Amino acid sequence: MAEQENSSAFFDKPENIQKLLRVFYVICALLVIVDFVVHRHIYHDWENIPAFYAIYGFIGCVVLVLIAKEMRKFLMRGEDYYDE
Template identity: 65%
Template sequence: MSGEKQDFFDNPNNIRNMLRVFYVICALLFAADFVVHRHTEFRFEGLPGFYPIYGFVGCVILVFAAKWMRTFLMRPEDYYDKRELTDFNSDDGDTPSHEDSNTPVSGGHQRV
């Protein structure tokens, strides 16, 4: 086990250091929001911290929308394993019949 190569993300110290760097970058960007003058279209865009709050609220809305859409878009685990609409050869029953059609067979090549 000691002979295995350890990847960068396998070391918890690397992850901790990366998170610290990301937090510092976020804090610097938020602090720059008070210093940098922006040419805004609307008055509320000029409020300090508007864009971080706007982005966070947008992400939260996307997560809730995805959870709601999951209720009617989710398919069963074996959805693509079902073979009820596939035409099978009579000899072995496991391979689809493509002799009479010009549809591409695996790899994008057509059977001649």
């Protein structure tokens, strides 16, 4: 039991986080490269832009975060909400 308490978890080590991030970056780069090779059945002309889906996904995530930050202003309750 004492052995488990002293051992650190995988995500507690910064070098493991760096390795994991590198793997994710490589996967993202490979998906963008594959986008140039794989034939897509497009419905709109703007889907023909290189890396369109990567750009679309990134912009979508940024917009979601910005909307959530604005919603927080009127949805957030005070710290002492349950103490009242």
